Amino acid sequence: MDRRFALATLLATMVSATHGTAFADLLRITGFTPASGAVGTTVVISGGGMSRVNAVAFAGVGASFRVDSARQVTATVPNGAATGRITVSRPGSTVTSATDFTITTPPESAPWSSWQHDAQHTGRTGAIGPAGGSVTRKWVYKAVNWIKNAPSIGPDGTVYIGDSKFPLCALSGASGALLWCTDVGGYVNQSSPAIGNPFVKTDAAGTRTVQTIYIGERNNVLWAIDDEGDTVWSFKIALDGDVRASPVIGPPPANRVYMMCGCTTRGVLHAFKPGGTLAWVVNLPQVREASPAAIERGGVLRLYVITNNGELIAIDELGTRGEIAWTLPLGAKSSLSSPSIGPDGTIYVGTEIGLFAVRDDGTAARVKPGWPFATAGNVDTTAAIAGGKVYVSSFRTGTRRLYAIDAAASPPVQLWSVSGSGSSSTSFAQTPSAVIGGNGLVYAAIGSDVYAYDPASANPATARWHHDLPADAISLTLGEGVLYVSAKDSRLYALVSTP
16 A cells, blocks of 8 residues: 555656646746836736747737746837737747736827828827817918828927928917928928937027927938927938838837838838938838838837839848848739738738738748739728728729728628729829728728718718818828818818817
8 A cells, every 4th residue: 555655646746747847838928017008118928938939919019028037028018009918929829918908108209100100000090080970170271382291290289291392391280370391401292201209409498308300302311300490410312313201210219210212223221320320221122102111020120111013022120230031022013002010910002903911921921811902993092900900092093992891801801992083193292091090980081072981880881071172182190189181282181070
């Protein structure tokens, strides 16, 4: 009996040890701290089996991280992250937190900081636009010349727009009154302002914190101008061409600025430090209008660029250099459609034959099954993304059509579409990409008609409201309670719900 008891005890100890070892190696999340924070917040994720973690994401947006131990990973909340679950992955396994990490917006952040709101070009904001049954014009700003781009909104509500005659103008968000215009460069085409990188400014007026606004112009110059209209720095590209594309500001702590030169002979992706020092360049095939989209993947910032000939290119930011990770020919030309990135990392981009959805596999990429989604014309807008749905419009022979697509289905499914008389780009102007408010409403323009759609309604293709402008719309931007629409009559319209 003693021997049998001893043997049983030994076996039980061995099984217990084996189970304990297996449990210790089981990938799991037991908690994280803090429970909320802004982009750039450091989050400590606790659990087990974390020694081989190779990816961390916040609501599907990849984050930079470090593995501290088998029981802890420390990650940084990435640009573009929304409130949602944290996922941690290692080869063969992914786990999700039991609760949401809540994204908070620091008071110094801009509500609509760049083209299509963010570095991922999602077109989605937490701001709630006009939601009533009708809208009225709060104010109208008449520009000196064409407004060919989209406005951006500063932390204090100031609206920044590229007037074709000036690189940059600032308007009062409350009244539309002109605060200032710079007169330091040439004409501005599609390049929309990007706001960020605040700094302390000291002069005869005292010491205060100001924002930096970046914008490109046709003399192949990227301008950095502070929110008082003073030039911070500028960079002249020694090639023929212009900066039509909108610059992008990368995530902290580097906060680099990425700009695409639409040079005559080729495209050149530039990376600048916030102070204006050129960090690196990557030469690419010709890229004229498309803005780069950026997202962190496994601690490395990856940028996506689409060429005029429809070649999607991924470039990694590697400190002192940029390096092409992969290229993917789509087999169709692309114009005026910048890449946008979904919460799961899918890259959407428009071409002359439809909308593509591309999966990034790290060192290669592939078009997702069932894509491209065929459209009646050239997709010359940037896809807006929310809730597994994608909104994009195409243009063909005087008709513009807006599509609502279930991107989670395989193949993708058209939920609804609407069309009407409209136009495409004229004289290097933007085309009207849809935008999405914090309440889920989708705002879009077809020609001179501006609409708000409710995807949650019984009849989502029936507009919540409709407003007719005197000229075709060029771009849409959302602020809190306001939809800003630039149009081909050289005016910027601020639309609000009718009292």
